[in-house]
Amino acid sequence: MQLAHAAGTRARRAVTPTPLLVLAALMLLTGIAGGLYRLGAMPSAIAGTDWLGRAALAHAALMIGAFLGTVIGIERAVAVKLRSAWLAPIASALGGACLLLGPVHAGAWLGVAAAALFAAVNVVVMRRQPAVHTALLWLASVAWLAGNLLFATGAGSEAVLPWWFGFLVVTIAAERVEMTRLMRRRPAAHPLLFGVLALMFAGAAASSFAPHLGGLLYGVALAALACWFLLFDIARRTVATKGLPRYMAVCLLAGYLWLAIGGIGWSLTALGAPLRDTALHALGLGFVFSMMMAHAPVILPAVARIKIEFGRFFYVPLAALHASLLLRLAGGWFDASLRSMGAVLNAASIALFAVTLVGAAIAWHFQHDAPTVQDILHG
């Protein structure tokens, strides 16, 4: 048997971005370390180190821009198959490294360059396929650019974070909108989504000069977006399947609940309630990391060329993440030590997920590559 376009296959596989993936993983690890340091949950042996102090200051920039921005940039570069598209994730990863190593301004402006390059890549995507979901992908990249420009010019977190989370939330919304095409088109779905996203961007923009009003609008929009997902997403149907599609649907539905909690928390924080940790981490961990756990078994084979054998064990880190987040946010309300413990368990859940992926890759290898008894017997 010959594959007639073997050369084409090699061309498709020309780029396996291992160094970039390693750098993205480092951004994740240091971002998590910085977050734990903020809560006083790091071992004293490394607690005084310079890089950890910088990681704590740049926790959100590392998690959102340097880690997720790089991973999303890699994902898009793999899809568009343009060499220049790799410049965006390279810039975001190097920007994160600068934030850790000391040249913070260079790091912030590399983030601006990364987002601008990424927006240009999304223009290419939009031109290749003019559609609602590709327009939303571009809009998401513009939100990232806005957040990075504010960060580089020294704006406060209440101005920057709505744009950074907007980047992630709209990227996810774009991907879900694309999947809703499998369902019968409901006339109200798109106008409602556009209304919710307009409110979200109005809230993000207002957060720079009227943080109370901006935060209130932004949080309401996030909660409304969660309702939109629960009403219109295909996850409510695919949860009735089995195997990987069911697991992904469970991740998505749980994530939508956290998105609603994050939105409510964001609005209440803007009104003065002490719910900042709830707003940020219901959104960042409960929603965004749930989405990441949903898509990793599909995306990792695409970007790292590693095959994954899906199994029920994937539910263990997912359950651990949601249980530990509940402990952190609900328990933390009563006792600060529960918040720290929850945060450590959040990190452990992510580590467990990484171990699960490694185990699933080894399992695939044994299922598909290992010689069978018959192979051995027949030489």
Add this chain to the structure above:
Amino acid sequence: MSIVDVGLVYGVTVAHGKIHLRLTMTSVACPVADVIIDDVENELDRIAPADLQIQVDLVWDPPWTPARMSERAKIFMGW
């Protein structure tokens, strides 16, 4: 549901010692296309006679629409 149910397979021809399969994706931003093509090639490799070449092309014209979904897929998705 398979990729055939979703309507991603535009056609398969067997002629002149070659299996030629045309495949699309629902989104140009989908990074999984190469993985799906690899899987299709491997499945064809498994079932096709050994003397046939395999060619899988990713095409975007005509664009995918939900009208391409099978009845089974539409029923499952609540159409």
